[in-house]
Amino acid sequence: xxxxxxRGLRKTYGKTVALDGVDLRVEEGRILGLIGPNGAGKTTALxxxxxxxxxxxxxxxxxxxxxxxxxxxxxxxxxxADVAVLPRWLRVHQALDYMTGVHPRFDRxxxxxxxxxxxxxxxxxxxxxxxxxxxxxxxSLVMAIDAKLLxxxxxxxxxxxxxxxxxxxxxxxxxxxxxxxxxxxTHQVEEIEDVLTDVAFIDRGRIVLEFGMEGxxxxxxxxxxxxxxxxxxxxLGPIHERxxxxxxxxxxxxxxxxxxxxxxxxxxPGIADLFVAVMGSRVSQPEGAPR
Amino acid sequence: xxNGDIAVTSPRTAPAAIPAKRLLYWSVxxxxxxxxxxxxxxxxxxxxxxxxxxxxLFGFPRRMQNALTLDPARQHAVIVGxxxxxxxxxxxxxxxxxxxxxxxxxxxxxxDRSILFWKSLPVSDRTTVLSKVTVPxxxxxxxAFALALVTQRFMMLQATAVLVANxxxxxxxxxxxxFFQESLVMLYGLVVHALWYAPIYGWLxxxxxxxxxxxxxxxxxxxxxxxxxxxxxxxxxxFMRMLQYRVTGAMQEAFLFxxxxxxxxxxxxxxSQLDPAxxxxxxxxxxxxxxxxxxxxxxxRLRRNREPI
Numbered sequence: 001x002x003x004x005x006x007r008g009l010r011k012t013y014g015k016t017v018a019l020d021g022v023d024l025r026v027e028e029g030r031i032l033g034l035i036g037p038n039g040a041g042k043t044t045a046l047x048x049x050x051x052x053x054x055x056x057x058x059x060x061x062x063x064x065x066x067x068x069x070x071x072x073x074x075x076x077x078x079x080x081a082d083v084a085v086l087p088r089w090l091r092v093h094q095a096l097d098y099m100t101g102v103h104p105r106f107d108r109x110x111x112x113x114x115x116x117x118x119x120x121x122x123x124x125x126x127x128x129x130x131x132x133x134x135x136x137x138x139x140s141l142v143m144a145i146d147a148k149l150l151x152x153x154x155x156x157x158x159x160x161x162x163x164x165x166x167x168x169x170x171x172x173x174x175x176x177x178x179x180x181x182x183x184x185x186t187h188q189v190e191e192i193e194d195v196l197t198d199v200a201f202i203d204r205g206r207i208v209l210e211f212g213m214e215g216x217x218x219x220x221x222x223x224x225x226x227x228x229x230x231x232x233x234x235x236l237g238p239i240h241e242r243x244x245x246x247x248x249x250x251x252x253x254x255x256x257x258x259x260x261x262x263x264x265x266x267x268x269p270g271i272a273d274l275f276v277a278v279m280g281s282r283v284s285q286p287e288g289a290p291r
Numbered sequence: 292x293x294n295g296d297i298a299v300t301s302p303r304t305a306p307a308a309i310p311a312k313r314l315l316y317w318s319v320x321x322x323x324x325x326x327x328x329x330x331x332x333x334x335x336x337x338x339x340x341x342x343x344x345x346x347x348l349f350g351f352p353r354r355m356q357n358a359l360t361l362d363p364a365r366q367h368a369v370i371v372g373x374x375x376x377x378x379x380x381x382x383x384x385x386x387x388x389x390x391x392x393x394x395x396x397x398x399x400x401x402x403d404r405s406i407l408f409w410k411s412l413p414v415s416d417r418t419t420v421l422s423k424v425t426v427p428x429x430x431x432x433x434x435a436f437a438l439a440l441v442t443q444r445f446m447m448l449q450a451t452a453v454l455v456a457n458x459x460x461x462x463x464x465x466x467x468x469x470f471f472q473e474s475l476v477m478l479y480g481l482v483v484h485a486l487w488y489a490p491i492y493g494w495l496x497x498x499x500x501x502x503x504x505x506x507x508x509x510x511x512x513x514x515x516x517x518x519x520x521x522x523x524x525x526x527x528x529x530f531m532r533m534l535q536y537r538v539t540g541a542m543q544e545a546f547l548f549x550x551x552x553x554x555x556x557x558x559x560x561x562x563s564q565l566d567p568a569x570x571x572x573x574x575x576x577x578x579x580x581x582x583x584x585x586x587x588x589x590x591x592r593l594r595r596n597r598e599p600i
Contacts, residue, residue: 052410054596070595071415075308081407088403089325101317102414104309138408 001063003028003149003181004049008057011044011205018044019055020205026198028148031182033192035275036202042185045202046153049183050079062148075104078142079151083158086138088127092120099141111144114174132163139167143175150175152184156191164188168195189272199271201278209278221260222269223250229263236260240277251277314414318422319430322396329388329426330434336384337442340377344446347373351450352457359463370467374446375559378439378477385435386488389427393495396423397594398506404599416594420496420587427492432481439477443470472562479545479565487541490579493586500593503600537579545570 002025009022019041026032036042047053049061051070059066064073086095092115099106115122118136126134135156142150156164172195176182186192199216201209211219225233225248234241236259238250251269252260260266323329358369397420400406409419447468451461495510502509518531542548546559547566570576 050411052407053598070410071413071418072308074411074413079411081411082404085404085407087325087400087405087408091324094321094324098317098321099412101320102309102314102412104413142411 001028002026002060003030003062004183005060006045006049006058009045009048009059010056011041011048011053017205019048021057022202022205022207024200024207024210026181026183028181029178030197031176031184031195032198032200033189033196033271034183034185034200034202035189035271036185037279040202041205042202043153044205046079046081046151046183046185050077050081050151052081076147077149077151078145078147079153080138080142080155081153083155084131084134086126086134088125090126092122092124092126092137095137095141099144103145105146106141107144107146111140114140114143114170132159135159135163135167139170143170147180149181149183152182152186154186155184156186156188164191168192171195189275190270193271196271201275203279209274216271217268219254220269220274221252221255221257222267222273223252223260223264224248224267225250225264233260233263240280242276242280309413311418314418315422315425318414318418319425322392322422322426323430326392326395326426329392329431332388333381333384333431333435333438337381337438340380340442341445341449344373344377345449348449348453351453352459355454355459355463366463367467370464374443374450374468375473377443377446378435381439381442382435382481382484385431386484389431389488389492390495393423393427393492394499394506394510396426396496397500397590398502401597401600406594406599416591420500420591420594424492424496424587428485428489432485436474436478436481440474443473475562476559476565479567480559483545483570484541486576487537487544487579489583490586491537493583493590497586497590497593500590500597536575540575544573544575 004026006022006024009019011019022045034042048055051066051073054067062076066073096108096111100108120133120137156167196213198212200207230248233250236255239253240251242249257266358366454461498510499506514534521527521530545566547564548559
C-alpha cells in the first residue's frame with residue numbers, strides 16, 4: 001500500500017486555487033522531492049498531508065484521513081515545517097523531556113547521541129543558538145522519532161552550505177533505513193539530487209511531472225550541439241533549448257543516445273536542468289494551453 | 292480501506308498510545324516553562340506582602356495591647372484582620388496573570404510559528420486547549436493557595452517573634468487566628484472564584500485563538516460595542532452591569548456577610564459565612580460555565596484551522 005495517496009486533491013483560499021487536483025502516490029521506502037516555484041502549492045500540499053489544513057478530494061496518509069485523525073497520525077508521521085519553528089524559550093533538555101513525555105516513538109538516548117555530535121550546549125535555550133544549530137537541534141529531535149513518514153518543508157532555508165550538507169548527510173546516514181518514507185521540498189534542488197529516489201514537479205497547484213530517479217539518467221539526455229548540426233538536432237524533438245555562451249543546449253526525453261552523440265557532447269542533465277526545461281516552457285505558455 | 296490494509300502498514304509494533312493524563316501533564320508543564328511570570332508575579336507579590344507586614348509590625352505590640360481592651364468581636368477583627376487579608380493581593384495577582392496568560396496562550400504560538408512544532412507531535416488540539424485552561428482554573432488557584440498559606444505562616448511567625456521580644460504573650464494571637472478554618476475559607480474562595488471567572492478565561496482563550504493581531508483589543512471591543520448599543524437603543528445598562536457583576540460578584544454569590552459601614556472590606560474567616568448551596572444553585576454560575584464551554588469548544592476548532600500569522 002502507498003504511504004501517501006492523493007487523488008484530485010483540491011484546496012482553495014477564497015478565489016485563489018492553491019491545489020488544483022493533485023494526483024500523487026508515494027510508496028513506502030521512497031524519498032520524494034517535491035519541487036516547484038514559489039506559490040506552486042508545495043506547502044499547501046504538505047499541510048494537507050500533515051492534517052494541518054482541510055481539503056477536497058481523496059487523500060490517505062498511511063491509510064488514514066489526515067484531517068480527521070491528525071493526533072493519531074502524528075505518532076507515525078513527523079515533520080519539520082519550516083526553519084526556526086522551535087519556540088525560542090525552550091531549553092534543549094526541556095525539549096528532550098517534553099518529547100519523551102508526549103511521544104510514544106521518541107528515543108531519548110538516540111536524540112542525545114545526535115546532539116552529542118553537535119556543538120549545542122545541553123542547557124542552552126533555542127534563542128541562544130545560531131540558526132544552523134536550531135536546525136541541527138530540530139533534526140536531532142525528529143530523527144529520534146521512529147516514524148514511518150518524515151516530511152520536510154524547506155528544512156534548510158537560510159542555512160549556510162556546510163549546515164545544509166551536514167543536514168542531508170545525517171538524514172541519509174543516521175535516519176533513512178529503506179523502510180521509512182521521506183518527502184522533502186526545497187529550492188536547492190542540486191543539493192538533494194543524490195538523496196532522492198523520486199521527484200515530482202508541482203506548478204500552479206498541479207503535479208506536472210513525476211519520475212523515479214532510477215530511470216532518470218537513461219531517459220533524459222542533454223546535448224551541447226555542434227554549431228553546424230543544430231537544425232538536425234532540433235528535428236529530433238528536444239523538450240527544451242537554451243543558449244549558453246553562443247552554443248545551443250538541448251534537452252531530450254527518451255532520444256537515442258547513439259544518434260545524439262554524433263551531433264555533439266551528450267551529458268546527463270541534472271534535475272535542475274529538467275526543472276528549468278519543464279517550468280520554463282510553462283511560463284512562456286498561456287495558462288491552460290496544451291503541452 | 293479495510294483493517295487488513297492498515298495491519299500491513301504497521302510492521303513495527305505500535306507502542307501503546309500515551310495516556311491522556313500524561314499528555315495533559317506534560318502540556319501543562321510546558322506552559323509553566325514558557326510562562327514563568329505565572330509563578331514569578333505571585334511570588335513577588337507575596338514578598339511585598341511580607342515586607343509590608345514586617346513594617347506594620349513596628350506598631351504591633353501597642354495595637355495588641357489596645358485590642359485586648361476591646362469587646363471580643365472587635366478584638367477578633369483587629370487582631371486577625373491583617374493576617375486574614377494577606378492572601379487577597381496574592382489571589383488577585385494570580386487572577387491578573389491568569390488573564391494575561393489566557394490572552395496570549397493561543398495567540399503567541401501562532402505569532403512565533405512554534406505552533407508548527409507543537410502540531411508535529413501527537414498532542415491533539417483538544418488536549419492543548421484543555422491544558423491551557425487548566426492553568427487558570429486549577430494550577431494558579433492551587434499555587435495561590437500554597438503561597439498564601441506559606442505567607443500567612445511567615446507573618447504569624449514574625450508577629451510572634453515581635454510579641455515575645457516585647458515581653459508579651461502571643462497566645463491571644465494564636466487563639467484568635469484559626470489556621471485550619473482560615474485555610475478552608477481560602478480554598479473555598481479560590482474554587483468559587485475559579486468557577487465564577489471560567490467564562491472570562493474561556494472568552495480570552497477564544498479571542499487568543501482567533502485574533503490575527505491585537506488580541507487585547509478584540510477581547511475588549513465586542514463587549515464595549517454591545518454595551519454601547521444597548522445604551523443607545525434601549526437606554527439601559529444591564530449588559531455592562533452583568534459584566535461588572537461577573538468581575539466582582541463571586542463574593543456576594545458564595546459568601547454570607549454584611550458589608551461594613553467603613554471603607555474596610557468585611558472580614559471573612561468563619562465557616563458559617565460560606566454558602567456553597569446558594570452559589571451552586573445560582574443560574575449566573577451555570578450560564579457562565581456553559582459560556583466557557585462554548586468558548587473552549589470554539590477555541591479547539593479554531594486552533595485546528597488557524598495557520599501561523
